[in-house]
Amino acid sequence: MLKITYYGHSVFLLDDGKTKLIIDPFIEGNPLSPIKEKDVNVNYIVVTHGHGDHLGDAVAISKRCDAPIIAVNELANYVASKGAKAHNMHIGGGFNFPFGRVKFTIAHHGSSSGEGTYTGEPSGVLVTMSGKTVYHTGDTGLFSDMKLIGEMNPVDILLLPIGDNFTMGIDDAVKAVELVNPKFVVPMHYNTFPVIEADPNVFIAKVKANGFNGKVFNFGETVEF
Ligand code: NI
Ligand code: MN
Numbered sequence: 001m002l003k004i005t006y007y008g009h010s011v012f013l014l015d016d017g018k019t020k021l022i023i024d025p026f027i028e029g030n031p032l033s034p035i036k037e038k039d040v041n042v043n044y045i046v047v048t049h050g051h052g053d054h055l056g057d058a059v060a061i062s063k064r065c066d067a068p069i070i071a072v073n074e075l076a077n078y079v080a081s082k083g084a085k086a087h088n089m090h091i092g093g094g095f096n097f098p099f100g101r102v103k104f105t106i107a108h109h110g111s112s113s114g115e116g117t118y119t120g121e122p123s124g125v126l127v128t129m130s131g132k133t134v135y136h137t138g139d140t141g142l143f144s145d146m147k148l149i150g151e152m153n154p155v156d157i158l159l160l161p162i163g164d165n166f167t168m169g170i171d172d173a174v175k176a177v178e179l180v181n182p183k184f185v186v187p188m189h190y191n192t193f194p195v196i197e198a199d200p201n202v203f204i205a206k207v208k209a210n211g212f213n214g215k216v217f218n219f220g221e222t223v224e225f
Pocket of ligand 2: 051053054139166189
């Protein structure tokens, strides 16, 4: 059993009943967030890149919950310099944690802290918990290696940005679903800011027309897989 909760933007909580892991916890800065930073109680944090709308409240949560931040090396060093616990990894590498496996992938994007510190290459992440593999692509444009990633790591749940401007828009995301070939698709990174307004229902309709399954999560909604 794996429960997945969506907290808006690119924030997802994975919970297998024993371990809670949050990805890209951008909470206090998100006007649409249904929760506050203090509501988050987790064992692990994964951050895909250094931009403020992904690093978000990760350092504060790490300190309060004594939860390590799992990230690529430069970003992990950055959060460690801010007093967070960190587990340094890098793109192409996987590691077997007590709860399951985390593996980083490429993403075509940028990555620096709000202060302008270089925080390594941006990443996507594959998290396998309770027998389910979740692929959170981070912020990225479409790239054909998504096919290889899906072949080498069969994906149960694909979390894809659809907001355009900074990442893929809807039509490129529909193509990404074809390439990754997941069992289930969930859109993210839309409507938080005016420049990333997109209709997630249009995306899911196109995904379903292509023979795939997926769903728009309400902010704060939990689905069990
Ligand atoms: Ni970004
Ligand atoms: Mn972003």
